[in-house]
Amino acid sequence: MITEYRLAKSGKLLIEILPDKCDFCGCCVGVCPEDAIELKEAEIFIIGPRCTNCAKCVWSCPIEVIKFNKDGVPVSKGQGL
């Protein structure tokens, strides 16, 4: 089976939010230079085509909910664009 990957601004998206673990605090949204994170009351996702894989959101998440996945994020994981 061929895995399809989510796309970032260029190439594969390497940033993955684990929505079940998220506290919806907005810290990652505040540091994202590309406005690439959508956060609702209890819903969060990365807007792939805007993301540059810069990892600033990964470092800033206080509770380790965002992962840098060097192999890429499969389409099956994570909602959004």
Place this chain on the structure above:
Amino acid sequence: MINKEYDIVVVGAGPAGSMAARFAAEQGVSVLILEKDRDVGYPVRCGEAVSYAGVAEFIAPDERWINAHIKKFALISPDETEAVIEFDEEGLILERRIFDYELAKTASKAGAEILTRAYVNGLLYDDGKVSGVKFEHRGESKEVKAKIVIAADGVESRVGRWAGLKTHVDFRDMECCVQVTASGVNPDTDTCYFYFGKEYAPSGYLWVFPKGENIANVGLGVGGAIGKKSSALSFLNSFMEKKYPKASVLTSIAGGVPCSPTLDKISGPGIMLVGDAARQVNPLSGGGIASGMIGGKIAGTIAGESIRHKKPDHIFSYDKAWNDRLGKRHEIFNKIKNGIYGFTDEKFNSIAHSFNKVPKEKRALGNLFTTALIHNPSLLIDVAKVFLIK
């Protein structure tokens, strides 16, 4: 039912948004607040410490939303030396779940309407000027027109960016926080405790704020660059295990505090930013309740005047009004913060030791550094750095 058009739409019903709405509505202009969450004031992402004066400017202090009255600060250095400072002003620990709600009620009493579960996801424009917002309300897409949009959408603010302002926070300036409200933690109920040093919270501090007998907010913030190696959560877990292994955790939250100077621009055609969205937090303490309410009041007052006198450009006077009241002071606090966050553990220890040699009646927050200097002149260089560099 809400109308199709308002003079002012405020995004976010935190302290800054409620005060912006109230001070505008008090002038008789029409105001709508849109809040994405189900409840105003909840979830609470805050240590809940504020000065009495900071609150009293806006609402009469009420025991229903005050958990503790603070008289002392205890600053704890890495070797666990406690430097206790008696406070000449009173501090409060709030119950923000009720406090934020009461603030929103003052806005509503002034005539503002509030709609919760309304997630703003875009702006409307008219000839290059912001002229309203798009939002989702219980699964339906809607729009509302406004002469002025006030973005009070907190640390996660995106509204300002959509209006073309540069609002994201440098990740190094973001204090990445976790906090638990725990029982079985027994600090003195009149004392706020601050722990410094690389074991507790590098590029930040750890706090224990009493919320009554046997219960406290225990939290910490670390600068964003620390997260490359260890998360805020890992620091709090090790502190709780070491210091309060038997505590019961009643709530735990994550959060971010933008500890930078205010944004260069906090107004644009048809748009104003207030509170965390404008980065109006005191960058040294991380306190944003009082400063957010002040930003909200200034913006709301100016927005109301702009509508009443039909002078759209009047809103641009907000930047200067804010800078004169607090913005310039925050720039100095930011320099001090950068200096302090550069201190080594040894430096924190020696400041605490020197301070404890000062006679008790002479100890005060303002002279902490001055007194430390007398006993330890090499600190002069550090303090000078704090004020002179950058």
